[in-house]
Amino acid sequence: xxxxxxxxxxxxxxxxxxxxxxxxxxxxxxxxxxxxxxxxxxxxxxxxxxxxxxxxxxxxxxxxxxxxxxxxxxxxxxxxxxxxxxxxxxxxxxxxxxxxxxxxxxxxxxxxxxxxxxxxxxxxxxxxxxxxxxxxxxxxxxxxxxxxxxxxxxxxxxxxxxxxxxxxxxxxxxxxxxxxxxxxxxxxxxxxxxxxxxxxxxxxxxxxxxxxxxxxxxxxxxxxx
Amino acid sequence: xxxxxxxxxxxxxxxxxxxxxxxxxxxxxxxxxxxxxxxxxxxxxxxxxxxxxxxxxxxxxxxxxxxxxxxxxxxxxxxxxxxxxxxxxxxxxxxxxxxxxxxxxxxxxxxxxxxxxxxxxxxxxxxxxxxxxxxxxxxxxxxxxxxxxxxxxxxxxxxxxxxxxxxxxxxxxxxxxxxxxxxxxxxxxxxxxxxxxxxxxxxxxxxxxxxxxxxxxxxxxxxxx
Amino acid sequence: xxxxxxxxxxxxxxxxxxxxxxxxxxxxxxxxxxxxxxxxxxxxxxxxxxxxxxxxxxxxxxxxxxxxxxxxxxxxxxxxxxxxxxxxxxxxxxxxxxxxxxxxxxxxxxxxxxxxxxxxxxxxxxxxxxxxxxxxxxxxxxxxxxxxxxxxxxxxxxxxxxxxxxxxxxxxxxxxxxxxxxxxxxxxxxxxxxxxxxxxxxxxxxxxxxxxxxxxxxxxxxxxx
Amino acid sequence: xxxxxxxxxxxxxxxxxxxxxxxxxxxxxxxxxxxxxxxxxxxxxxxxxxxxxxxxxxxxxxxxxxxxxxxxxxxxxxxxxxxxxxxxxxxxxxxxxxxxxxxxxxxxxxxxxxxxxxxxxxxxxxxxxxxxxxxxxxxxxxxxxxxxxxxxxxxxxxxxxxxxxxxxxxxxxxxxxxxxxxxxxxxxxxxxxxxxxxxxxxxxxxxxxxxxxxxxxxxxxxxxx
DNA sequence: GATGAATGAGGGTTCATTCAT
DNA sequence: AATGAATGAACCCTCATTCAT
Numbered sequence: 001x002x003x004x005x006x007x008x009x010x011x012x013x014x015x016x017x018x019x020x021x022x023x024x025x026x027x028x029x030x031x032x033x034x035x036x037x038x039x040x041x042x043x044x045x046x047x048x049x050x051x052x053x054x055x056x057x058x059x060x061x062x063x064x065x066x067x068x069x070x071x072x073x074x075x076x077x078x079x080x081x082x083x084x085x086x087x088x089x090x091x092x093x094x095x096x097x098x099x100x101x102x103x104x105x106x107x108x109x110x111x112x113x114x115x116x117x118x119x120x121x122x123x124x125x126x127x128x129x130x131x132x133x134x135x136x137x138x139x140x141x142x143x144x145x146x147x148x149x150x151x152x153x154x155x156x157x158x159x160x161x162x163x164x165x166x167x168x169x170x171x172x173x174x175x176x177x178x179x180x181x182x183x184x185x186x187x188x189x190x191x192x193x194x195x196x197x198x199x200x201x202x203x204x205x206x207x208x209x210x211x212x213x214x215x216x217x218x219x220x221x222x223x224x225x
Numbered sequence: 226x227x228x229x230x231x232x233x234x235x236x237x238x239x240x241x242x243x244x245x246x247x248x249x250x251x252x253x254x255x256x257x258x259x260x261x262x263x264x265x266x267x268x269x270x271x272x273x274x275x276x277x278x279x280x281x282x283x284x285x286x287x288x289x290x291x292x293x294x295x296x297x298x299x300x301x302x303x304x305x306x307x308x309x310x311x312x313x314x315x316x317x318x319x320x321x322x323x324x325x326x327x328x329x330x331x332x333x334x335x336x337x338x339x340x341x342x343x344x345x346x347x348x349x350x351x352x353x354x355x356x357x358x359x360x361x362x363x364x365x366x367x368x369x370x371x372x373x374x375x376x377x378x379x380x381x382x383x384x385x386x387x388x389x390x391x392x393x394x395x396x397x398x399x400x401x402x403x404x405x406x407x408x409x410x411x412x413x414x415x416x417x418x419x420x421x422x423x424x425x426x427x428x429x430x431x432x433x434x435x436x437x438x439x440x441x442x443x444x445x446x447x448x449x450x
Numbered sequence: 451x452x453x454x455x456x457x458x459x460x461x462x463x464x465x466x467x468x469x470x471x472x473x474x475x476x477x478x479x480x481x482x483x484x485x486x487x488x489x490x491x492x493x494x495x496x497x498x499x500x501x502x503x504x505x506x507x508x509x510x511x512x513x514x515x516x517x518x519x520x521x522x523x524x525x526x527x528x529x530x531x532x533x534x535x536x537x538x539x540x541x542x543x544x545x546x547x548x549x550x551x552x553x554x555x556x557x558x559x560x561x562x563x564x565x566x567x568x569x570x571x572x573x574x575x576x577x578x579x580x581x582x583x584x585x586x587x588x589x590x591x592x593x594x595x596x597x598x599x600x601x602x603x604x605x606x607x608x609x610x611x612x613x614x615x616x617x618x619x620x621x622x623x624x625x626x627x628x629x630x631x632x633x634x635x636x637x638x639x640x641x642x643x644x645x646x647x648x649x650x651x652x653x654x655x656x657x658x659x660x661x662x663x664x665x666x667x668x669x670x671x672x673x674x675x
Numbered sequence: 676x677x678x679x680x681x682x683x684x685x686x687x688x689x690x691x692x693x694x695x696x697x698x699x700x701x702x703x704x705x706x707x708x709x710x711x712x713x714x715x716x717x718x719x720x721x722x723x724x725x726x727x728x729x730x731x732x733x734x735x736x737x738x739x740x741x742x743x744x745x746x747x748x749x750x751x752x753x754x755x756x757x758x759x760x761x762x763x764x765x766x767x768x769x770x771x772x773x774x775x776x777x778x779x780x781x782x783x784x785x786x787x788x789x790x791x792x793x794x795x796x797x798x799x800x801x802x803x804x805x806x807x808x809x810x811x812x813x814x815x816x817x818x819x820x821x822x823x824x825x826x827x828x829x830x831x832x833x834x835x836x837x838x839x840x841x842x843x844x845x846x847x848x849x850x851x852x853x854x855x856x857x858x859x860x861x862x863x864x865x866x867x868x869x870x871x872x873x874x875x876x877x878x879x880x881x882x883x884x885x886x887x888x889x890x891x892x893x894x895x896x897x898x899x900x
Numbered sequence: 901g902a903t904g905a906a907t908g909a910g911g912g913t914t915c916a917t918t919c920a921t
Numbered sequence: 922a923a924t925g926a927a928t929g930a931a932c933c934c935t936c937a938t939t940c941a942t
């Protein structure tokens with residue numbers, strides 16, 4: 001049988017694949033750890049047979065990584081659609097942060113993805129491998145979106161022209177990652193506190209304030225000449 | 226036998242524990258994944274019997290997490306000693322970044338630690354549990370060092386007084402984490418490229434430049450009134 | 451070193467051996483299982499080093515089996531001393547049962563011994579092997595005592611002469627074992643009930659009544675012509 | 676999968692469970708020790724994969740104890756069917772003893788069961804726990820059969836009415852256990868002698884004679900007024 | 901002699917993957 | 922196509938035994 005991976009044109013994913021992806025995301029959002037997530041857990045949650053998963057994927061790692069990539073691309077697609085409706089660079093950054101807020105509220109998928117970028121685990125290695133293989137003109141990546149936001153900002157004369165785009169895109173990513181970390185962290189602390197698990201890092205600063213601060217920093221830095 | 230955990234005053238760690246810690250660190254630096262690191266791998270590298278590890282630790286997870294915490298504290302202790310020899314706030318931040326450079330060159334321990342802060346894995350859970358249990362006045366944490374650097378900077382009149390210390394310490398941490406991520410990333414790309422593994426993120430910006438940029442950003446932000 | 455086993459002339463057992471034996475007996479009486487009793491448990495209880503036990507015994511099995519045999523012989527010796535002070539066959543049987551009562555109150559050593567006679571375990575095999583090797587004119591066995599009680603009864607004209615001694619000794623043993631089982635059982639039920647563990651066998655008959663019944667049965671059977 | 680324990684209605688035991696039970700029984704009958712019987716031994720003998728055993732049972736202990744309980748119940752069921760075909764109390768007791776003879780010839784399962792009743796081992800504890808949990812109106816136990824034999828004997832006017840049923844049932848059990856012990860013992864001696872292992876207890880009395888003696892004792896005792 | 905730290909063989913258990921139905 | 926029962930490799934952990942001190 002020609003194996004139909006989850007990568008085949010996103011619009012026509014087989015329904016079972018969609019349910020597998022959904023199951024992985026759900027489990028992560030419920031606090032499961034991708035490193036020890038079991039195939040039986042996933043297929044059970046997806047409501048399909050264990051063997052069926054292997055009609056679409058070759059290994060446990062593939063299921064999880066493709067699910068996360070699908071999640072990422074969907075988020076990027078959704079963001080892509082909304083982001084160009086916004087009028088200004090500043091509004092676009094805010095939307096980016098809104099999106100992170102929503103993700104962080106829902107769970108840890110974003111964090112998983114960020115961690116996979118450098119993790120030495122099988123999952124991390126596969127993630128990077130696939131990302132490289134399937135990258136076509138960076139079409140699918142959030143980083144691409146960030147780059148285009150910067151380009152658009154420059155083209156519209158909203159932000160400075162004297163720094164390389166790649167440079168600015170990286171800074172934007174770093175700042176947004178910092179925001180994401182803080183937000184995810186904040187959410188995690190709240191959740192874990194609710195469950196009675198103490199967490200050592202202090203988070204006295206409200207998310208909103210930190211958000212304003214980060215946004216202010218980006219604008220100041222990108223608008224300064 | 227009263228089990229001697231690796232937490233007992235660092236100066237008198239049993240030699241086998243030191244070798245176990247060293248083995249874990251070495252393996253991480255060679256690219257091993259802590260989630261799938263085997264006890265036999267660790268003890269073999271440490272040159273001791275498998276059972277011996279269980280004279281000092283109760284589980285595989287403990288060995289790894291204590292090793293990383295020991296690494297972290299040692300790094301903090303080393304930094305602590307050097308950092309107050311520096312005359313200015315700015316020099317202290319630079320030393321911090323030097324230290325990160327050194328760590329990043331050596332390997333992925335720092336990254337492991339950063340990831341453990343929120344990972345849902347057993348390792349992550351144990352890490353947070355131990356960190357909470359053993360935290361006494363935050364004496365052992367890098368975050369404490371960052372806070373004290375900020376306090377000293379304020380006391381010396383080098384940085385602004387109008388923001389809460391906790392706030393500034395967090396920002397400092399975020400910026401340094403951003404730097405650490407970038408540096409670790411850069412190193413990882415170089416290493417992985419050398420090993421033939423492509424990596425998708427572009428890193429055209431030299432580390433030094435990014436470093437200057439981050440440092441400049443901290444100073445500007447902390448000195449502005 | 452000439453290994454000094456616990457079997458060497460009973461009067462001069464090295465003090466460490468005595469403590470090892472005592473530890474095994476204690477642990478059994480506290481409900482430990484000889485099949486899974488650990489050497490470290492025994493030596494710890496005996497208050498001696500683990501290695502020291504191996505100066506006197508070659509294996510874990512030896513320690514336990516010798517301890518039980520020592521216990522058995524001591525019980526037989528004690529009984530031996532008292533039993534001939536009794537005037538009649540009937541009084542001697544009663545003393546036998548008293549002794550069982552005392553043992554049953556203290557614990558499960560008697561039961562362990564009874565089980566070892568046929569158990570397929572390493573312990574059982576070693577027990578039978580040693581019993582055979584060391585048996586000299588059956589000097590050390592309870593069964594010998596039973597035989598002599600029967601012989602004395604016949605000699606004194608208290609019991610019938612028309613059955614073979616071996617036969618009557620076996621019947622005596624069987625009846626006493628039945629009594630021992632019931633008593634041990636009764637004690638066990640009481641203990642386990644106190645600990646909340648239900649036990650399925652009904653024990654409505656008081657020990658005393660069963661005792662009277664067994665004694666009556668022996669006398670009737672042995673006196674009948 | 677809903678775990679299917681070996682307890683589910685005996686008629687529809689999954690074939691693998693039947694084979695596991697058979698393997699345990701076989702091994703015991705070949706002289707294996709249940710305390711040290713390995714899962715791999717059992718599954719190998721059963722001709723199934725090691726992991727498969729864990730689809731039906733949670734632990735090694737469960738496999739063994741359920742196997743023995745199944746054996747016990749099957750023996751009781753078989754006996755149950757035959758026993759009421761016999762016309763008299765005396766014939767029923769003889770059948771009981773025949774059954775024991777057959778078991779004793781086959782092996783040590785009966786002995787294992789008897790020992791488990793009071794053993795402190797994990798196996799013993801589990802055995803008692805399960806026996807209590809699953810006992811419904813004592814439907815499945817040999818002891819129930821003994822009680823009903825007594826009741827029937829009384830109802831038919833074959834045995835005395837002046838003793839409590841529970842009392843007589845216990846005496847019956849004790850006598851039959853004595854017979855079982857002797858028989859098993861005798862068989863064991865023969866087997867072990869054949870294997871060159873000496874056995875210390877004398878068994879000069881032929882089984883048949885002891886059997887006649889025990890049966891006579893029961894009848895005399897139960898018929899006497 | 902006495903110790904207990906060190907060892908490593910061994911076994912219970914898990915779970916990714918397969919394949920007959 | 923879909924299933925889930927079956928598999929067995931892999932790995933954590935225990936503990937009897939040794940031996941340097």
